[in-house]
Every structure is written in structure tokens, then in C-alpha cells.
Amino acid sequence: MKISLIGGKRPKTAPGFSLMEMLIVVTLFSLSMLIVAQTFTSFNQLHRKIANRAIVSQDLRFAMELLVRAARNRPISYATTPAPRSSVLYLMQASGVEMQFKRSVVGEALCADLPTVACLLLSTDGGTTWVPITGKRINVEQFDVYVRPDVSPFELSGGAYPNDTQPFVTFNIRMRYMAERVKEQETLQSQTTVSSRVYFR
């Protein structure tokens, strides 16, 4: 190819691209790269959201099953009158020591988690020691326990039983996966009820 070094006119037959062609190509390429990058980013974000949702769903399922099993097989402790709505569940173990489930305060050291997280705690020694039962970055935003009846139907009072209602407990739990980006955080709320299988009468 013959190259002119003195800025002379290019021969009409010389191959190459004009400035306009180059500009158009660069613009189109940049645009397509931008679209691809955006798509990649949003797909990545979506994937993380899905993964976070799977984690929160798994944790909620686990916690709910643990609570249901505990409340089904152990009698409710009426040592203190249950509040209409509480964030602590008191059950009685065969050993005579209470089993308790409660929502921690936000950032509680027992959770060993982020300072913005409240976890679900379990104690099998009457509230002396606690262990978290929810995973890392799972923030228990709501843990409501509804115990009914509020007086034990199994304990005589004045020679008679105070009521004929089999104890049952309703749990309403909302959990959030605390991803670093708020957009990737996922929340799940569920409610279930369990009727006690303890028959003292």
C-alpha cells in the first residue's frame, strides 16, 4: 500500500475507513457494550436476589418447623401468664426446666452477626444460656407468638378446671436477608398454628 507522508490526498482506490465510518462503528460498539454490561449487571443482581430469597426461605422453613415441633410436643409453661401477643415462647421440658424461644434485640452479641441483625434464640436451660437458630445475615424482623388459652386448662383452680380449651400457639414470623445492597435484600413472612399434643386430662 502506498502511504503519503506529506498529507497529500489519498488515492481514491486506497482501502481504509473514513473518520465518519470509524465514529459510527465506535458509537455502535460502545452502545452494544453498554447494553451487554447493563444486562450482565442486572442478571447478576437478579441471581443474587434469587439466592438470597432461597436462603431466607430455607431459614424460615427451618425455624418454623423447629418451633412447631417444640410447641407440639412440649406443654406450654404457664409460670407467667402468656401475653396476648409475645415475642417469647415458654415451654416446659420433661426435666422441669423451661425451654424458651425469643427474638433477640437488634445487634445482640449472642447472634454473632451484623449489628443490624436480630436473630431467633433458643434456650433449653430456662433462659441462662442462648444459642441462635437462624443463619447469618437473617434479620428476624417480626416474631409474634400468640398462646391460647392464657390460663392452663390442666391445672385445677378452686376445685375445677378453668377452661376446656386445648392449648394452641400461632407463630407469625418475618425474616429479611440482609444483603449489603438494599436492592438485593429479600423478605418473607409466614404464619402457622400448632395445637398441643399434650393431653393431661
Next chain:
Amino acid sequence: MLRTHRLPGQTLIELLIASAVIVTGLFAASSLVFSNLQLSDRDADEVVAVNLAREGVELAKQVRDSNWLGGLSFDQGLRTGTDYSATPRWNGSAAVQSVVFDFTANDINATQAIVRRSTDLATPDFYTQSDPTAPVTPWRRLVIFHPICDTAGGLTYLNDGLDCGADPTVGIRVESRIEWLRKGRTSVRTIYEDLFDWR
């Protein structure tokens, strides 16, 4: 500007094929992502649905057990004549100390079958079917108490409108059905449990 015919480059067909390959790849990747998202939605919904369905069964069990404590017939409150389709009246309120079933609903499309979410400060976000003022959720629940009759041919399970007659009713098959609508698609989950009068 003129260009010679001998210049190398892509023909239109080549360009079209390349574009088609890229578009197909992107389409496949995006459909994977979106179906993953759809399945994840479904998984989260199933957690809620199964728990609500279990609640229906457990509340029925609670009524049976309370009947035992009160010395009543085990199925009292779990039928009205031969109407066995009901919705639980349980809203978490402090005034409510036991469960009652409402037999107004005859199918899952009835108003009473709509599961609502309480906005009451005493029962925040409580899923209830007995507060008509609470905001609706996509969930619907109907609990059907099929009587189990002990007939000469074995156990039979009845539907609404039928009665065991002379045969003894030995139990109830609780059918707790949850239905929900997500992006125009209706899903159903049902839990069955047989409750017998074993005491």
C-alpha cells in the same frame, strides 16, 4: 468515497447469522434467569401456603381436642348439619381464647375464604379470615371436614350434603386447601389429615 470490490469484510448473510447466534444465546440465558426467578417466587409462596394449610388442620385438631376436654362430641363445631366446608375464625385478638369455624363459605371462591392481613396494632400482619376490614392477600383458604363413616365395607369419606346415617362417624378427614394467584396463574396446595375419635 469509493471502495474497491476486493476489500475483505462480512457479507449480509454472515452478519445475520452472527446476530442470530448472539440473540439466541442471550435469549436462552435470559429465559433461564427468568424461569429461575419464577421458580423462586413459587418456592417462597409454597412456604406460606404450606404453613397456612397446616394452620387449617391444626385449628381443626384444636377444636376436636377441646371437645374432648369439655366432654362433648368430638366433631362438635366441625360440622353444621351436612355442611362440612368452613373457614377458621381466628384473628389473634386477646378476646378470642378458642377457635370457632364459620360454615358460611361453600367453596374457595366465597368471600370468607379470602385470607386477609390484619393492620390492627395488637395483631400486626396476622393472617386472618375473620376480619373483613383487613387488606386482602393473594391467599384463599377453605377447610373441609369430610366425615369418616365406619361402614360394613370399610371406612368411607363423605362430602357436603351426605351423612353417615346409621353408620357411626369415627373420625374426620380434614382437607385444608390453599389457593393463590401469582402473575395471573392460580396455584393450589392441599393438606389432608385424618382425625379420629380415639379417646
